């Protein structure tokens with residue numbers, strides 16, 4: 001049976017939720033970990049009605065941070081390869097992964113995929129949340145890991161590209177660059193949960 005993200009009701013709102021071991025101070029309802037849209041951009045995407053096919057999938061997660069969203073993914077995915085290059089979040093990510101057999105922390109630079117190419121197998125989903133300049137280039141460099149037809153979710157933090165530009169301009173620029181290796185399906189603004197952030201949703205060519 002495919003594991004899947006479910007929905008729970010909290011204070012009359014519906015939120016995505018998964019069954020798994022809790023991380024830090026998160027809310028648990030009916031035994032399920034609640035993904036809050038203000039704490040996880042993936043939760044914001046789901047609340048906005050975007051399909052995120054991670055059930056039983058292999059996922060390459062770039063910009064894993066301290067591992068909160070990667071831990072949600074690992075509740076339902078087959079494997080989550082979580083790449084993080086900053087030592088402090090990476091050490092928290094390793095702690096989070098300790099008890100999760102489907103979460104593989106990789107202390108590496110997502111701009112240098114050769115650092116983890118011997119570990120990562122072809123993935124169904126690329127999820128990227130690096131929040132640094134050159135967000136399209138990172139996704140292009142990692143396109144080789146994504147199977148044909150696989151999905152990419154590239155979170156774009158506009159201010160990381162240029163603090164003075166209009167955010168929409170930056171989303172469009174990233175989407176245009178991605179076209180080299182991905183067929184862009186839509187650009188989803190993450191407001192009101194995150195200002196000046198959008199997700200480019202695409203399919204690997």
Ligand SMILES: C[S@@+](CC[C@H](N)C(=O)[O-])C[C@H]1O[C@@H](n2cnc3c(N)ncnc32)[C@H](O)[C@@H]1O
Nearest residue numbers: 063064065068069084085086109110111129130
């Ligand atoms: C917004 S945070 C990620 C939060 C996380 N995705 C979550 O939802 O729990 C962005 C992270 O990307 C990491 N990062 C930025 N550039 C990176 C790179 N080139 N390689 C690996 N990690 C990177 C940063 O160190 C930071 O921890």
